[in-house]
Amino acid sequence: MKRFGLSANERIKSRNDFELVYTSGEVLFSSSNRLKAAILIRNENEEAVLKTAFAVSRKCGNAVWRNRVKRLLRESFRLNKESLKAEVDSKRKFLLVVLSPNTINQKKNKKIILKDIMNDVIDLLNQIRAKL
């Protein structure tokens, strides 16, 4: 397994998993309120599972902007997921995460770069780790 990779079986791909997260999960907000994360935690599981997805609503901006935000979210998650992964592996949790933008949109943040996203992602990951 690559250290900073994010391959297909680490991502949420089925519709059932999404409905699980949105119906029975809970929602966390970053400290600056710019991002939000919907998560689902289950304790008893044979093997540790950590799956992620990145969702951006159509109301935030056009297709180019939405794709860019998703790529930046994925990039910052990919670079900072190591400690969360170790926690999940040691405690044998089942964890689903969906990261989304909360207050940022294309009108306010036309040009968006990685530094704008990274700190909020790290903050959200720390919150999730505290919940485990």
Added chain:
RNA sequence: GAUUCAUGUUGGGCAGUUGCCCCGCUUACCAGCGGGGAGGAAAGUCCGAACUCCGCAGAACAAAGUGCCGGGUAACUCCCGGGGUGCCGAUUUAUUCGGUACACGGAAAGUGCCACAGAAAAAACACAGCCCCGAGUUUAUCGAGGGGCAACGGUGAAAAGGCAGGGUAAAAGCCUACCGCUCCGGAAGUAAUUCCGGUGGUCUCGAAAGAGAUCCCGACUUUGUCGGGACAGGGCAAACCCCACUUGGUGCAAGGUCAAGCAGAAGGUUUCCGCAGGGUUCGCCCUCGGACAGGGUUGUUCGCCCUGAGCGCCUUCGGGUAGACCGCUUGAUUGCAGCAGUAAUGCUGUGACGAGAUAAAUAACUGCCGUCCCGAUUUUUUUCGGGAAACAGAAUUCGGCUUAUAGACAUGAAUCAUCA
């Protein structure tokens, strides 16, 4: 030379690290190596097709669309060429040239509408008015009444061909010349269309269309033939409509293959014993007793209690959900050259092809170079620091149209400045 606008082309490059998607190979479920990975609009979804399934003997109607003519094309609400009309500019004084815009069939098939104003808004019930006759009487520049007329007046977006002359009681295409319109004939052109010539009367038959006779005019093959308007009824069809032409519906989540789970159907299995009792359609069923199996009862054994069902299990079948795969990218493709054509485009030769995802990849960061801007330094060149780089993301595939686009380059127009 600068700025602005319009049109067209282009839409930064190289290297490294960390990642993602597809293909191939090595491996064996973890990886490694190699190759490839957004656009001119991928957008809007406004048209046209390919392809798919469904429907369909044929015809007609309905509905929708198109609408000067010819060509191109697989097809088109597209493109090219030509014509007409309007506007602008130049030339010039009645034409020619250039640019530009145009949904540009039919208003004489019918229906409808044209507010306000105006007498009247469509084959005029004529307001003010003009002219003639004129009872009457106050004899006048009066006038009941009857008749003729539509020139002139104001309104309006639009008022029933224009102008001039004749004509008349006053008038009128009532007549004439020119123009315009319509129609007819001839010529040019594939056609739209253009050019040239002509565009009178009387009588008879007929509902009309039209036919015939005669006079006149013109032409010619010259005594015969041919041709010869009704000056009418404005606009709107992006109002209904008429005419001509076109169109079956559906859309890759089309459609097809495999197929968990759940539900369904069919079949099999569905404990054994009793000279016990009863019933029987002779397959079997019910009751009782015993064994056997499973469960419960307290931790174990015995004992006791419950159960032995059409339940469960197994096999097969059809349809088919989740899911997987195919459709899925080489095609009405495109660069260059030649030929045909005014052009759109076509043909031939030769070369190229390098996305195929499906909660949806094509990215992030760093450095250097190139472009532009700002600041410092410098006579300038240079150097240093900071900043900017658009519109926008494939989703079955093509042909168009429309819209969005920083900077650079090219062409054209306008304005300003400088020089000659």
Added chain:
RNA sequence: UGCCCCGUAGUGUAAUUGGCAACACGUCUGACUCUGGAUCAGAAGACUUCAGGUUCGACCCCUGACGGGGCAG
């Protein structure tokens, strides 16, 4: 991917054979009141989303953009 609807004062709605853009709330000014509210009187506020076209004349008809909303699988 395909399809449908809407756009009018600050806000919510009217206005159709095509003929003066209307109403309510809100805003402003004045009156009443010690002040405010309520009430009364009056006023302002629209290039009818934008750009073209048809027409004498367009919120209305046509074409193209832009924005918003919705539906189906």
